[in-house]
Amino acid sequence: MKQKTVARELIEKAGVDIDKLLDLLVRNAAAELTTYYYYTILRVNLIGLEGEGLKQIAEDARIEDRNHFEALVPRIYELGGELPKNMVDFHNCSACPPAFLPPDPTDVKAMLEVLLKAEQCAVRGYTQICNMTAGKDHRTYDLALAILHEEIEHEAWFAEFLGNGPSGHYSREGRPNSPYVGKFLNAGQG
Amino acid sequence: MPAKDDTAAVGGGQIAAPDQGVPVRYTRELLARFDGTDPRLPVLIAYHGRVYDVSRCFLWRGGRHFWHRAGRDLTDAMAEAPHADSILARAVCVGIFDPG
Numbered sequence: 001m002k003q004k005t006v007a008r009e010l011i012e013k014a015g016v017d018i019d020k021l022l023d024l025l026v027r028n029a030a031a032e033l034t035t036y037y038y039y040t041i042l043r044v045n046l047i048g049l050e051g052e053g054l055k056q057i058a059e060d061a062r063i064e065d066r067n068h069f070e071a072l073v074p075r076i077y078e079l080g081g082e083l084p085k086n087m088v089d090f091h092n093c094s095a096c097p098p099a100f101l102p103p104d105p106t107d108v109k110a111m112l113e114v115l116l117k118a119e120q121c122a123v124r125g126y127t128q129i130c131n132m133t134a135g136k137d138h139r140t141y142d143l144a145l146a147i148l149h150e151e152i153e154h155e156a157w158f159a160e161f162l163g164n165g166p167s168g169h170y171s172r173e174g175r176p177n178s179p180y181v182g183k184f185l186n187a188g189q190g
Numbered sequence: 191m192p193a194k195d196d197t198a199a200v201g202g203g204q205i206a207a208p209d210q211g212v213p214v215r216y217t218r219e220l221l222a223r224f225d226g227t228d229p230r231l232p233v234l235i236a237y238h239g240r241v242y243d244v245s246r247c248f249l250w251r252g253g254r255h256f257w258h259r260a261g262r263d264l265t266d267a268m269a270e271a272p273h274a275d276s277i278l279a280r281a282v283c284v285g286i287f288d289p290g
């Protein structure tokens with residue numbers, strides 16, 4: 001049996017159900033990595049006059065979602081959790097439905113809806129992790145909040161394209177990715 | 191029809207085709223058979239007196255939704271969910287729940 005860290009002991013003492021928290025962290029990590037994969041296919045298909053205009057924000061969201069995966073994994077292990085051995089299991093435990101390419105890939109609106117739904121699902125996931133950890137597990141909270149900031153911006157980018165009015169957010173437009181999560185990406189990739 | 195209270199509109203969920211015979215009444219025992227363990231049966235959940243079919247939801251595969259199990263009344267579980275009950279619009283209302 002691995003020795004409990006003081007951090008884990010104190011989080012439990014503060015009343016966080018660590019098994020539930022780990023379940024959510026793993027499922028949301030799965031959502032990020034699978035989204036990275038599915039967005040790769042979406043990006044490839046974002047072509048033509050309309051599609052090309054979307055390509056860069058889809059790409060920024062894709063890279064940042066992968067960063068979220070990278071940032072979540074150390075915390076999962078720190079808390080005593082682990083990723084499933086089999087990647088099929090990992091895919092299937094995702095906290096969000098797969099962001100499949102729409103049946104008609106030239107339908108840019110359908111494409112946007114897939115992207116928007118995926119981001120909205122992610123916003124739910126991190127809001128819940130923040131709610132569970134606020135004032136109790138400061139490190140997970142800080143991480144989940146950083147990711148939440150980025151997911152909310154992604155949602156805003158896609159919603160704006162769908163004609164839901166101005167969001168007040170600017171896309172990265174060449175600025176570095178992951179302005180919030182960057183500080184957690186310390187393994188030589190930040 | 192929707193029924194005697196005002197929860198009929200919960201989630202604005204789709205409603206099963208009328209010619210499939212409406213409504214179907216589920217007791218707690220009957221509902222429990224639709225918990226996703228039998229792959230031949232649809233996956234059902236109860237919420238505020240209604241029974242919803244979530245068989246086509248990715249996030250309910252195998253009758254599991256995070257730490258929740260299908261085949262049960264999940265009315266009280268909604269409070270801690272990161273969504274409103276309007277999410278049930280993605281499921282299909284197939285009957286009424288009558289725990290007896």
Ligand code: HEM
Pocket residue numbers: 095096097117120121122124125128235236237244246247248249250255256258264265267268270271272273277278280281
């Ligand atoms: C703590 C408990 C729960 C968590 C963490 C949770 C989480 C989620 C998440 C993240 C989604 C995806 C939302 C999206 O795509 O934007 C979802 C979908 C859904 N949830 Fe929950 N939920 C919980 C409880 C419940 C309960 C109690 C019910 C029903 C009474 C329910 C019914 C649904 C349904 C029908 C969907 C749509 C499924 C789909 O599109 O595949 N959830 N839930």
Ligand code: HEM
Pocket residue numbers: 191192193194204205206207208212213239240241283284285286
């Ligand atoms: C969300 C799905 C539905 C639920 C949960 C539901 C529930 C109910 C309930 C609880 C009753 C009272 C039954 C009783 O007292 O024995 C009822 C009656 C009835 N429902 Fe539904 N229902 C649904 C959908 C529908 C649909 C789609 C139709 C037709 C298009 C329909 C038509 C009727 C009719 C005709 C009655 C009898 C009304 C009466 O005699 O007062 N229902 N339903």
